[in-house]
Amino acid sequence: MGKVERIVFFSLILDLFAFTIPLPLFPRIIEWYTVREASDPNGFLSKTLSSVSAIRETLYKPAQNSQRWDIVLLGGLLGSVFSTLQFIVSPYIGSLSDKYGRKRILLITMIGNILSAVVWVQSTSFASYMLSRVIGGLSEGNVQLAIAILSDITTPANRSKALAHVGIAFAICFCIGPPIGAYFASQPVPPSVNTWGHELNVYAVPAIITLVLLVAETIFLAVALPETRSKKPLSEYDDSAEDSKSNKTSHHRASVQTRISLLKTLRRLHFLFLGLFSGVEFTLTFLTFDLFDWNNRQNGALIGSIGIISALLQGGYVRRATAKVGEGVMARRGVSSCAVGLVLLAILPLFVETRPTIATRLLQGAAICMAFTSATVVNSLTSYASLQCDEGIDKDTGKPVAEHPQLVKGKALGRFRSSGQLGRALGPLLACASYWTFGPSATYAVSALAMFALSTTMGSIVPGSS
Numbered sequence: 001m002g003k004v005e006r007i008v009f010f011s012l013i014l015d016l017f018a019f020t021i022p023l024p025l026f027p028r029i030i031e032w033y034t035v036r037e038a039s040d041p042n043g044f045l046s047k048t049l050s051s052v053s054a055i056r057e058t059l060y061k062p063a064q065n066s067q068r069w070d071i072v073l074l075g076g077l078l079g080s081v082f083s084t085l086q087f088i089v090s091p092y093i094g095s096l097s098d099k100y101g102r103k104r105i106l107l108i109t110m111i112g113n114i115l116s117a118v119v120w121v122q123s124t125s126f127a128s129y130m131l132s133r134v135i136g137g138l139s140e141g142n143v144q145l146a147i148a149i150l151s152d153i154t155t156p157a158n159r160s161k162a163l164a165h166v167g168i169a170f171a172i173c174f175c176i177g178p179p180i181g182a183y184f185a186s187q188p189v190p191p192s193v194n195t196w197g198h199e200l201n202v203y204a205v206p207a208i209i210t211l212v213l214l215v216a217e218t219i220f221l222a223v224a225l226p227e228t229r230s231k232k233p234l235s236e237y238d239d240s241a242e243d244s245k246s247n248k249t250s251h252h253r254a255s256v257q258t259r260i261s262l263l264k265t266l267r268r269l270h271f272l273f274l275g276l277f278s279g280v281e282f283t284l285t286f287l288t289f290d291l292f293d294w295n296n297r298q299n300g301a302l303i304g305s306i307g308i309i310s311a312l313l314q315g316g317y318v319r320r321a322t323a324k325v326g327e328g329v330m331a332r333r334g335v336s337s338c339a340v341g342l343v344l345l346a347i348l349p350l351f352v353e354t355r356p357t358i359a360t361r362l363l364q365g366a367a368i369c370m371a372f373t374s375a376t377v378v379n380s381l382t383s384y385a386s387l388q389c390d391e392g393i394d395k396d397t398g399k400p401v402a403e404h405p406q407l408v409k410g411k412a413l414g415r416f417r418s419s420g421q422l423g424r425a426l427g428p429l430l431a432c433a434s435y436w437t438f439g440p441s442a443t444y445a446v447s448a449l450a451m452f453a454l455s456t457t458m459g460s461i462v463p464g465s466s
Contacts, residue, residue, distance in 0.1 A: 029129065079424075082140075086424075087419075102145050153228050270378075280444070
């Protein structure tokens with residue numbers, strides 16, 4: 001791992017650690033605001049929950065704890081708001097980084113993230129908490145720009161290995177961030193911290209930890225990260241047999257129009273996959289709550305185990321195998337694994353009452369399949385997309401030269417990430433509607449068929465994945 005790769009990886013650990021801390025707190029935060037603002041039926045939260053309840057009642061009427069279901073769904077909607085804002089802003093962040101430099105735009109987005117955490121610390125109303133989420137959704141650019149930076153400094157031969165560090169950082173932080181957030185949620189703010197005398201959010205301690213991490217990340221990036229936008233890659237790719245072998249799906253020699261067309265295809269696949277996969281992720285806790293009566297600790301252990309397996313796969317198998325089989329094949333394997341996992345989830349409800357042990361084993365098998373999917377698909381598709389954005393090198397200056405406006409890395413990768421964020425925004429909502437209307441078996445069975453269809457489609461339209 002080179003110097004810049006180490007810097008990017010460490011910054012991602014700090015950023016994603018801060019990002020994952022509040023994830024398990026959404027339902028609890030909403031419950032706190034519900035109690036706090038119960039006396040105001042015309043308040044923002046009351047109106048929002050009423051709308052959520054009306055939508056939910058058209059699809060599903062639970063026998064008990066209807067308010068709890070509405071709070072869980074609103075927590076999911078908060079995630080959808082974040083993803084929707086990312087869908088809107090990601091292409092602009094990428095384009096600005098092409099024009100003004102990766103480091104400068106990254107530091108500006110970090111200021112927005114810090115502001116979001118500051119608002120969260122002091123958000124004693126649901127409206128102010130929503131404001132912090134909106135600021136965060138419009139500001140988050142670390143992952144997107146980290147991918148652009150790694151694409152700047154690597155050649156097609158080592159691109160997949162470098163980008164695997166992004167997935168490893170995700171897996172590590174999703175293992176440790178949520179449990180730490182849940183632990184510190186019960187800790188009071190030390191009196192010495194609240195010196196300004198204002199009332200703080202009930203979960204101000206996790207918010208303060210998030211703020212400290214973001215400030216540390218910003219200082220670290222300002223000091224350690226060099227600008228990479230106009231830098232020459234570490235080593236220019238050539239026609240060597242090793243390069244050809246290690247990157248079967250590199251399309252840097254394809255025509256401009258071919259690469260533009262392939263980028264459009266990859267954006268569409270990214271949207272469809274994450275739309276399906278994010279729905280599965282979101283409804284998985286519904287399944288364990290409904291059928292197994294699991295508590296938060298058990299759900300946390302399940303999600304954590306998926307993250308651990310995913311990190312091990314990315315650090316070991318994926319980084320090596322991708323160099324041999326290519327990004328397209330690896331992505332298709334991950335989609336197929338998800339389809340198998342969905343089949344296991346679809347038949348699981350049939351055994352809960354009669355054979356609970358088998359039902360538990362089916363859930364564990366599905367978790368392993370999802371871990372493999374998490375370790376492969378997004379990283380492989382992202383790497384594949386970045387390979388289409390390679391710019392020519394000016395022989396006189398040694399600097400990158402854009403071959404076409406749509407192939408400039410920042411803009412192209414921003415649009416690619418934007419398509420995935422749209423899938424993340426819509427997927428949970430559609431999956432919830434299906435889960436409540438048709439039940440888990442039908443929902444996961446249809447999702448499995450869609451995943452198998454997506455895998456088959458990838459084999460026919462993505463070069464190197466058949």
